[in-house]
Amino acid sequence: MTTSTDTVRLWSVTKQYGSGAQAVTALEGVTTIFSQGTFTAVMGPSGSGKSTLLHCAAGLDRVDDGKVVIDGTDLSGLNETELTLLRRERVGFVFQAFNLVSVLTAEQNVALPLRLAGRRPERGQLLAALGEVGLGSRGGHRPGELSGGEQQRVAIARALITRPAVLFADEPTGALDTKTSRDVLSLLRDIVDRHGQTVVMVTHDPAAATYADRVLLLADGRIADELRGRASVETIAARMAALEAVAC
Numbered sequence: 563m564t565t566s567t568d569t570v571r572l573w574s575v576t577k578q579y580g581s582g583a584q585a586v587t588a589l590e591g592v593t594t595i596f597s598q599g600t601f602t603a604v605m606g607p608s609g610s611g612k613s614t615l616l617h618c619a620a621g622l623d624r625v626d627d628g629k630v631v632i633d634g635t636d637l638s639g640l641n642e643t644e645l646t647l648l649r650r651e652r653v654g655f656v657f658q659a660f661n662l663v664s665v666l667t668a669e670q671n672v673a674l675p676l677r678l679a680g681r682r683p684e685r686g687q688l689l690a691a692l693g694e695v696g697l698g699s700r701g702g703h704r705p706g707e708l709s710g711g712e713q714q715r716v717a718i719a720r721a722l723i724t725r726p727a728v729l730f731a732d733e734p735t736g737a738l739d740t741k742t743s744r745d746v747l748s749l750l751r752d753i754v755d756r757h758g759q760t761v762v763m764v765t766h767d768p769a770a771a772t773y774a775d776r777v778l779l780l781a782d783g784r785i786a787d788e789l790r791g792r793a794s795v796e797t798i799a800a801r802m803a804a805l806e807a808v809a810c
């Protein structure tokens with residue numbers, strides 16, 4: 563059963579790449595819920611299926627078996643156009659490489675999702691979104707004039723401008739130094755706490771996962787372990803080490 567607090571729900575999700583002797587099962591029978599207003603970190607050894615889980619849960623990839631429901635909509639019932647619209651309106655993405663458009667200003671980058679949806683962005687809304695991420699005075703600057711952390715903040719403002727049901731972040735601090743990473747993670751935590759935003763973040767870094775209130779650990783395409791509540795870096799690192807020891 564799906565409840566109104568289940569922002570994203572996966573039922574027995576299986577995803578394979580390739581076929582025959584070349585087939586790789588990247589996810590196998592993954593069932594989980596990302597509830598509204600929660601911050602989940604997805605961890606696991608290299609190749610355990612983290613990116614595949616994120617792509618399937620975000621509707622970027624179709625599943626082979628099982629079901630994904632975002633904000634009450636079963637993705638298997640959607641054609642490609644409907645899926646694109648749902649992603650555009652209900653899902654936000656943040657990537658390791660920021661993926662900002664270099665010739666556009668911060669303000670124009672934040673406006674992009676609204677323009678793509680055929681809406682005319684209001685200047686006040688764009689400035690408020692940049693203000694939320696601490697960049698209210700940098701709207702006229704292009705990505706090349708901003709630091710890595712500032713660019714990731716612009717990317718977060720852009721991802722949230724449509725008020726998505728869920729924000730997926732794939733290694734959002736992977737390209738940042740320790741101090742800047744902490745600032746970006748505090749910002750994500752703050753967005754969850756103040757706005758009830760649902761955030762799902764893939765990370766290799768136990769320190770980054772301490773900002774989440776739940777850590778999902780994958781191994782061989784399955785959920786192998788789970789930590790509920792804010793966990794310490796030592797606890798997370800120990801659980802990861804246990805999984806990596808099995809994987810070797």
Ligand SMILES: Nc1ncnc2c1ncn2[C@@H]1O[C@H](COP(=O)(O)OP(=O)(O)OP(=O)(O)O)[C@@H](O)[C@H]1O
Pocket residue numbers: 579580586587588606607608609610611612613614615
């Ligand atoms: N397009 C693809 N074609 C074939 N196999 C793939 C493809 N994408 C992923 N895989 C395989 O699926 C499995 C899961 O990959 P995935 O990228 O989801 O893992 P991951 O946990 O995100 O890894 P990493 O931490 O190294 O980024 C791996 O065995 C990978 O080689």
